Amino acid sequence: MSRTLRMPHTLVLMFIMMIVALVLTWVLPAGSFETVINESGREVVQAGTFGLIEDAETLPPWHLFTAVPRAMADVQGIIFFVLLIGGSLAVIRRTGAIEAFLGQVIRNFGNNAFGLIAFGVFLFAAASATLGMAEEYIPLAAILISLCVAMRMDTVAAIGIMVVGYCVGYGAAVLNPFTLFIAQDIAELQPGSGFGFRALIFWPFLIVGIHHVWSYARKVQRDPEASLVHGIASAQPPEETELPEMTGRRKxxxxxxxxxxxxxxxxxxxxxxxxxxxxxxxxxxAIVVALIDRMSFDNLAKTFSFGASELAGTAILIGFAKSIALILEDGQVLHTIVNAMAAPLIDLPAELSAVGMLGIQSVMNIFVSSGSGQAYLTMPLMAPIGDLVGITRQVSVLAYQFGDGFMNMIVPTNPVLMGILGLAGIPYDRWFRFIFPLILKLLALAAVFMVVAVQIGYS
Structure with missing residues (x-):
């Protein structure tokens, strides 16, 4: 009987990494850097001060379990913030306002294929860049596919509008509370800081994404046999989901x-x-939205609670991810690892080091597609490495969000991506052929902006 290789749940991966972290505290020498307070009032590690610690305490095996509640207590601010965001967004979703708006906009483009692609990618990107929306787009897939097929495009083009938009929004996020704010908090930056530069670079990424989807769609319009899903029965328009109408309350x-x-x-x-x-x-x-919608307070409370419960898994994941760094800190080997990882970068120009950090974050997303989980896994390492090689923490956060957001378009461990592809009936290998060239273009552009960010001292 054949077995298929299946990626374990993210929480399982996190626990495995916790075990690895505990083992590392037993085999690696303990060490630390001296820290100084920089001009921004932030405590940073000082290059050239690393030293080994004699007679460091050995962590017992049960530390693996006590680390979790301690870690969750350490990050309770972020956990409660995520739960509040989940509750508020659930109230907004229940009103149907966002679905009604997106559906109306999509329908209004008639036979204007380029307009549908350009504005569609923009809408999905803007909602993801600000509100962190992703799963909420899935009900729109059916109507988007039907419209694209009616305009002589195909299912891949339709899903491209949605996925490229959502992932560009995450990669070039300006206010995303689930990724950007969390990474900045870990890096001891004010959530939402650096808004101007992020708002500026959002547009070039958006243009590259639109151009890629439009180039493919136009090729299919000219030659239907050029479609990547030509002859695949599953990639036919699914039954449309009935979307809510736009009303005065929803406006x-x-x-x-x-x-x-x-x-x-x-x-x-x-x-x-x-x-x-x-x-x-x-x-x-959430309260204002409920009042406008004339939602009863009981329904408001139930909806808010349900929305918060939907993100309980994310909250737990944040705690487990933080546990990894906490174990390394308790075992006093976090700085040892940082010193080893930074050593090859010390003699490189800061610009090349920044691009290297982008590469590390992109690879990490293959294994941990959860944005918040990746932030807690990597930022405790990346922030001090940036300090050592002369990269601001804002640039370190930029490397994280580029690597997390853009790679979500292609990694099969992303449940949102695989759910959308499954709904549309697009085989993963066909999607890979469509999206891989765009990934290369976006990461190349991201590398350019990493260099620019270093040169302007982005902070």
């Missing part, structure tokens, strides 16, 4: 959501808002 909800995002940006940039203020804003938004 009001969209306006309230847009206003909340604008206030969020203002608060971050002008007043240094942090997790408490951001969480409060999303609670207030």
């Amino acid at each position: 009001g909800i969209l306006a309230a959501t847009g206003l909340a995002l604008a206030v969020l940006v203002y608060g971050i940039v002008e007043h240094g808002w942090y997790l408490i203020e951001l969480g409060a804003m999303f609670i207030a938004l």
Whole structure:
């Protein structure tokens, strides 16, 4: 009987990495760097000060289990913030406002194929870059496929609009609370800081994504046999999902959501808002949305609780990922690993080191597709490595979000991607042929922006 190779659940991978971390504390020499307070008031490691620690404490095996609740206590601010975001977004989703808006926009393009692709990619990217949306797009797949097929495109082009948009939004995120804010918090940066540069580079990535999807779609329009799913019965338009109609209340909800995002940006940039203020804003938004929708308070409470529960798995994942770094810190080998990883980069120009960090983050996404999980797994290492090689922590975060977001278009461990491909009936090998050239283009552009970020001292 044949067995298929299956990637284990992310939580299983995290626990395996915790075991590896514990074993490393037994076999690696303990060591540490001296730290200094830089001009920004942030504690950073100082290059050239690494030294071994004599008679370091050996961690017992049960430390593997005590690390988890300690880690979750350490990151409780982020965990509660994620739960509040989940509850608020669930309230917005229940009103159907976002689905109604996206559905109306998509339908209004008629036979304008380029307009549908350009504006569609932009909409998905913008929602992901600001609200961290992903799974919410799945109900729109059927109508998008039907419209594209009616315009003599194919299923791959339709799903390309959605997936390229969502992943460009994550890779070039400007306010994503599930990836960017978490990575910045780990790096001891103000969540949402560096907004201007991120808002600027969002557009080149968007243009590259649109061009790739449009080039393929135009080729299929000219020659239907050029379709990557030509002759594949499963890749036919599925039955359309009935989307809600746009009403006055839903317009009001969209306006309230847009206003909340604008206030969020203002608060971050002008007043240094942090997790408490951001969480409060999303609670207030949920209440305002419920009032506009005339939702009963019981339904508001149930919906908010359900939305928070949907992200309970993410919250637990954050705790387990933090446990890895905590075990390495307790065993006093975190700096030992940082010193070893930084050694090959010390003599390189900072620009090349930054590109190398982008490569590391891209490879890590193959194994840990969860954005928050990858942040807690890699940023405790990448931030101090950046300190040692002369890279600002904002640039280290940029490497993380590029590697996480863009690779999500192609890694088969991404459940959102595989769910969308399964719904559309697109074999993974055909999707790989479509998306791989775009991955190369986006990562090349990301490398350019990493160099620019280093040269301008992006912080």
